[in-house]
Structures are given as C-alpha cells and as structure tokens.
Amino acid sequence: MRKILSLCFLLLLVSCQSVSDSSHITEGDVVKVLQENGVTLVAADFPQGNVFGSELTKVKPGSYTLNEKPFYIYEFQNENDVEKGIREFAKKTATMELVSSSLFEKRNILIFYVHEKDDHSEIIPFEKEIQGALDLISEG
Numbered sequence: 001m002r003k004i005l006s007l008c009f010l011l012l013l014v015s016c017q018s019v020s021d022s023s024h025i026t027e028g029d030v031v032k033v034l035q036e037n038g039v040t041l042v043a044a045d046f047p048q049g050n051v052f053g054s055e056l057t058k059v060k061p062g063s064y065t066l067n068e069k070p071f072y073i074y075e076f077q078n079e080n081d082v083e084k085g086i087r088e089f090a091k092k093t094a095t096m097e098l099v100s101s102s103l104f105e106k107r108n109i110l111i112f113y114v115h116e117k118d119d120h121s122e123i124i125p126f127e128k129e130i131q132g133a134l135d136l137i138s139e140g
Helices: 002-016 027-036 079-092 127-136
Strands: 041-043 062-066 069-075 102-106 109-113
Touching: 027 041, 027 062, 027 069, 027 109, 027 127, 079 102, 079 109, 102 127, 109 127
Parallel strands: none
Antiparallel strands: 041 062, 062 069, 069 109, 102 109
C-alpha cells in the first residue's frame, strides 16, 4: 500500500511539473517554411486601423503581402494565448462586415490571410499551400 501511495504521489508531482515548451514556433520559422514551399511573402506596412493587423492580447502581428493581399502572422507565447487572441478578434469584429479571409493556427501561431475572395469560392489562392507548409512544421 505504501508503494502505491508513493507511486501516486510521484505521478502527481511529475504531472504538475512545468516543462519548457520546445514546440514554440517563431514568426521567422513560419516565413521560412512558407517561402520554402512556394508561398512568397513580402514584408509590408499597412495603415493603422486595419482590424486584421490590430493588436490582439498585446501582440502585434508581422505584416506581409501575399500576391498583393494582406497577410498577418501573430506569434503568441502559447496556444492558450492564440485562443484568447481569436476571442478578442471575434469581439472586435462582432458588428463589422469583414472582407473574406482565411485563418490558420499552428500551436502558438495565428495567421490571417485577407484574400478578399467570395466566401463561397471553391478555390482560395495559396490556401492549400499555406496549410501544407504549416503542416510541415514538426510537432517539437
């Protein structure tokens, strides 16, 4: 009985231990894997007030263009912050009519690609390539 209690206590301690997150992805990692997979991003500055490029949970995105369309990469600290950022974006835009865009998530990364295509369009340029490139980022 004593051994079982000791084992349970040990398991509890191990499960509560903080583990360094080696799965953190940087904005640079994302840009690199996209470029390597044929998605050419160009660094850009957009005017203030664009809701897609607004600060979310105190994180400002990297701003790029893809095929002359806005492309934003948010690098959060962790996946929970990504979810908070998405909720904040939903609150900010609840009463707005937005142009068409695609949202991508990968661990601590959130991407908005503002393609401006019809929501019912079967083909969104670069959407498959973006998702495919993100899928190539290892699960650390």
